[in-house]
Amino acid sequence: MTIEDRQEILRQLDVEAESYVFPMLDNGYYYHADQKMTIFRDDKRWAILLEVLAFFNHESGLDGITTIANVFGNCLTGWNDNNNFNYFASDNGIETFLTDDTIYLPYLNPEAKNILVRGQEIPIIFDRQYYKSKKVELEYEDKITPWEFLRGLIPDKSNLFWVTREEISTKIPKDLPIFMTLDNWHHPNLVEDEKPSETETFQQLADVIMTGDKNLYNTAEITNTHWTNWLEGGTL
Incomplete structure (x- = not known):
């Protein structure tokens, strides 16, 4: 060959x-x-x-x-x-995302503290300025969607x-x-x-x-x- x-x-x-x-x-x-x-x-x-x-x-x-x-x-x-x-990601004792049944939108659970990725705890960040620093423009004033959350993790946790x-x-x-x-x-x-x-x-x-x-x-x-x-x- x-x-x-x-x-x-x-x-x-x-x-x-x-x-x-x-x-x-x-x-x-x-x-x-x-x-x-x-x-x-x-x-x-x-x-x-x-x-x-x-x-x-x-x-x-x-x-x-x-x-x-x-x-x-x-x-x-x-x-x-x-x-x-x-x-590779999983919940850590509590559901990470909830769903708004009126608009069928998944969003970060305000009570969630972290997720597990390959067994390592990754803190959940709710600070809107943090997402802005990552060029993530949050679509909703009171919710963070799963894809916005994921984009907030990279490249630090990629x-x-x-x-x-x-x-x-x-x-x-x-x-x-x-x-x-x-x-x-x-x-x-x-x-x-x-x-x-x-x-x-x-x-x-x-x-x-x-x-x-x-x-x-x-x-x-x-x-x-x-x-x-x-x-x-x-x-x-």
Whole structure:
């Protein structure tokens, strides 16, 4: 097995985009919060792990906080399936969210003090100025929605929501080393039919994967992965 040329790498990403597997950051069912890309490679193998942290709009509790972990590569031992969806947050003795039955809106329980993420207590913040400092404009004067709460957690607590190397080893061989990670990049606008292969970012990342030279990633494209660029997400 050898690493394919850049066109084959990009072709795989494009095919997965056409199949709605490659992440769509303004997916109508998910309020986007954060993202991470991890590239794995050696002389013969490559893999990309693309993680999206978001809130599923058909849930009203902490189960809506979802880490979607999609994998691509030439050596995968598991595929993109229901196991891509990970849930690491849980209530801590009291319901974190209540529901306003008049407008069917979930909101932070004023009595809740913290949540658990992988067993670690995370304090719940109600201070409106705190959310403003995170660029979160609260929609309601007396309520904080789950997706606003989630966006208030990042990037400070994002690391608690990413899958571990052990967890992803069911799909990416455990002996394949991590080569490069990105927290922000220029993501294709799939709604506008932009393909990964049409962006300089992914063209250069394909070159990086092929050659093992990180210096080939020097794009002038503006990063656009921050959730403020994808406000249509979750609104269906």
